[in-house]
Amino acid sequence: MKIYVEDNYQKLSKKAAYILASQIRLKPDSVLGLATGDTPLGMYRELVAMHQREDLDFREIKTFNLDEYYGLEKENPQSYHYYMMENLFKHVNIRKENIHIPDGEASDIEEACSRYEGLIRQAGGIDLQVLGIGRNGHIGFNEPDVKFEATTHLVHLDADTIQANARFFDSIDKVPTQAISMGIKTIMQAKKIVLLASGHEKREIVQKALEGKILPELPASVLQLHNDVVVILDQKAAGELK
Ligand code: F6R
Numbered sequence: 001m002k003i004y005v006e007d008n009y010q011k012l013s014k015k016a017a018y019i020l021a022s023q024i025r026l027k028p029d030s031v032l033g034l035a036t037g038d039t040p041l042g043m044y045r046e047l048v049a050m051h052q053r054e055d056l057d058f059r060e061i062k063t064f065n066l067d068e069y070y071g072l073e074k075e076n077p078q079s080y081h082y083y084m085m086e087n088l089f090k091h092v093n094i095r096k097e098n099i100h101i102p103d104g105e106a107s108d109i110e111e112a113c114s115r116y117e118g119l120i121r122q123a124g125g126i127d128l129q130v131l132g133i134g135r136n137g138h139i140g141f142n143e144p145d146v147k148f149e150a151t152t153h154l155v156h157l158d159a160d161t162i163q164a165n166a167r168f169f170d171s172i173d174k175v176p177t178q179a180i181s182m183g184i185k186t187i188m189q190a191k192k193i194v195l196l197a198s199g200h201e202k203r204e205i206v207q208k209a210l211e212g213k214i215l216p217e218l219p220a221s222v223l224q225l226h227n228d229v230v231v232i233l234d235q236k237a238a239g240e241l242k
């Protein structure tokens with residue numbers, strides 16, 4: 001595990017974008033696993049700027065997002081479909097057919113999940129997976145007490161996650177309680193993982209995830225078992241890491 005501690009969020013975002021851009025330049029048909037949430041926003045801004053300034057080319061890139069709320073329409077501004085279009089996809093030259101996000105409107109959830117896994121396999125697996133970390137240690141929407149062997153599946157969101165995400169909705173009861181998420185096994189099969197964490201409120205969980213015991217109670221701790229993880233933190237999230 002390689003850990004970079006950057007002075008601030010802006011530098012963290014630039015470092016993350018530089019790693020993704022290098023992946024894209026070295027392998028122009030890379031398969032990228034992408035995350036939503038606040039943390040990667042700066043990275044997406046940098047990637048868009050690199051596309052506009054330096055012609056960073058997304059034409060052959062395929063993407064698979066980690067998760068999507070269950071029960072929200074794609075057009076809903078709180079959906080991860082909407083987030084990805086607004087923050088990355090509509091600003092770069094990615095092909096529509098190369099974008100994959102779990103279907104939050106699927107009526108046959110099991111079929112939708114196994115189709116998603118199949119598409120990842122068909123694409124040759126994920127070359128680089130970007131992750132954020134929840135305050136409770138979740139990655140994707142794999143909440144505490146997760147099964148490490150799980151692949152893409154329907155999850156019930158933790159009270160803590162619902163509360164953390166309420167800031168994006170009009171009120172807490174509008175936050176969906178379920179989501180479709182890649183499982184830990186899906187994430188761990190990525191060839192390379194880049195974990196991002198910013199801000200004081202992530203300090204404690206980051207330290208436990210990176211230096212504590214590997215336990216299903218703390219899903220991100222499983223990353224200690226992956227052989228190619230890059231962690232990018234700002235100083236506030238790094239805290240007292242050894
Ligand atoms: C998002 C995702 C989540 C977030 C996590 C951190 O696709 O899967 O695991 O990465 O909740 O969110 P932020 O970055 O908003 O603190």
